[in-house]
Amino acid sequence: MSTLVTLSNEAQTLSAAEIMDRINETGDIGALSADERNQYYAAVCSSVGLNPITRPFEFITLDGKLQLYARKDCAEQLRKINGISCKIVSKEIIDGIYTVHVQATDKAAQSRWFILSVFMTSVLALGTSTQRPTSRFPGSIAPTS
Numbered sequence: 682m683s684t685l686v687t688l689s690n691e692a693q694t695l696s697a698a699e700i701m702d703r704i705n706e707t708g709d710i711g712a713l714s715a716d717e718r719n720q721y722y723a724a725v726c727s728s729v730g731l732n733p734i735t736r737p738f739e740f741i742t743l744d745g746k747l748q749l750y751a752r753k754d755c756a757e758q759l760r761k762i763n764g765i766s767c768k769i770v771s772k773e774i775i776d777g778i779y780t781v782h783v784q785a786t787d788k789a790a791q792s793r794w795f796i797l798s799v800f801m802t803s804v805l806a807l808g809t810s811t812q813r814p815t816s817r818f819p820g821s822i823a824p825t826s
Contacts, residue, residue, distance in 0.1 A: 697720075697724060700721065704721070709746035709748070710740065710746075710747045711742075711746060711747035718740065722738060725749065726738070729759065729762075730762050731755060731759070735754050735758065736752065736754060737751065737752055763788070764787055765785055765786065765787050765788075766785070766786050767783055767784070768784045768785075768786070769782070769783055770782040777800060778798050778799070779798065779799045780796060780798045780799075781796070781797045781798075782794065782795075783795045783796075
């Protein structure tokens with residue numbers, strides 16, 4: 682990609698690759714201007730085939746650094762693009778730990794197993810904790826190379 686953009690805190694013009702190197706070094710997108718963040722967002726979406734209009738990522742601050750966070754929409758689009766289906770195989774509560782076993786299968790019929798465990802702290806948490814892994818966990822499975 683030969684697109685040139687200018688970082689707001691520098692007088693020189695940097696290529697998209699140089700901007701990516703800077704972001705990878707610091708892990709902080711906060712040094713970019715709003716326009717540069719939008720360009721970066723679009724470039725990340727484009728690189729993996731995501732539709733940026735559906736907001737697959739969100740900008741969040743972690744450890745004082747502005748970063749991209751992959752939302753559930755991101756995982757859903759990646760699963761669709763890569764032909765990955767998810768099936769909840771079992772759910773159980775043992776000694777206050779709620780565990781969900783999920784099987785993910787790709788287009789080539791290769792399967793991977795995932796396990797999510799949530800420690801139960803109270804009876805009130807049981808409703809929320811048992812719903813969240815079964816509704817959210819399959820959305821977090823993305824293909825691996």
